[in-house]
Amino acid sequence: MGLEAKRHMDSGALVPDEVVVGIVEERLAAADCVNGFILDGFPRTVAQADALSVMLRKSGKEIEHVILFDVDTSVLLERIVGRRMCRKCGRGYHVCFDPPLEAGKCDECGGELYQREDDQESTMRKRLEVYEAQTAPLKAYYSTGGLLRSVDALGAIQDVYGEIQKIVGRD
Ligand SMILES: Nc1ncnc2c1ncn2[C@@H]1O[C@H](COP(=O)(O)OP(=O)(O)O)[C@@H](O)[C@H]1O
Numbered sequence: 800m801g802l803e804a805k806r807h808m809d810s811g812a813l814v815p816d817e818v819v820v821g822i823v824e825e826r827l828a829a830a831d832c833v834n835g836f837i838l839d840g841f842p843r844t845v846a847q848a849d850a851l852s853v854m855l856r857k858s859g860k861e862i863e864h865v866i867l868f869d870v871d872t873s874v875l876l877e878r879i880v881g882r883r884m885c886r887k888c889g890r891g892y893h894v895c896f897d898p899p900l901e902a903g904k905c906d907e908c909g910g911e912l913y914q915r916e917d918d919q920e921s922t923m924r925k926r927l928e929v930y931e932a933q934t935a936p937l938k939a940y941y942s943t944g945g946l947l948r949s950v951d952a953l954g955a956i957q958d959v960y961g962e963i964q965k966i967v968g969r970d
């Protein structure tokens with residue numbers, strides 16, 4: 800990933816639309832997307848949503864579901880601020896909800912666990928502001944087409960998973 804993109808991410812800002820759109824477009828052209836795909840964290844701005852719609856039209860595909868994971872800000876902060884990642888294999892942990900067997904060390908590979916720059920509390924608050932200003936408008940954008948579905952994401956992982964299965968019809 801480009802250093803420029805990392806700079807935006809570390810500060811809690813969004814990476815410029817044209818950079819993200821280019822990455823997504825290239826990825827969706829891969830063979831494993833022929834029968835469908837899930838996008839997580841994209842689109843995040845109205846401009847990205849418009850670009851996605853153009854991409855899909857070109858390839859004769861369409862969006863089936865848009866899922867909003869609904870969580871209180873306080874729970875969101877708790878989940879993000881406690882998140883840790885393994886430097887070696889990338890596995891994610893949470894200091895309270897999914898701790899490693901030995902503090903600071905990955906169960907899978909023994910790698911060192913670290914906190915992402917943008918998971919620090921101050922940066923997280925900036926990400927929430929960016930979400931309200933730039934991403935929240937997508938709720939109206941996708942409600943209009945009747946695509947938006949909301950999942951109560953305060954529950955346990957298994958419950959949230961069950962809700963998603965109901966929506967995508969794979970339960
Ligand atoms: N669609 C996007 N548009 C612009 N920037 C993005 C997009 N998706 C991710 N990013 C950048 O990556 C950062 C981390 O992504 P995020 O999805 O919040 O990570 P995670 O899902 O692991 O919490 C964002 O704060 C932003 O800088």
Ligand SMILES: [Zn+2]
Nearest residue numbers: 885888905908
């Ligand atoms: Zn690891």
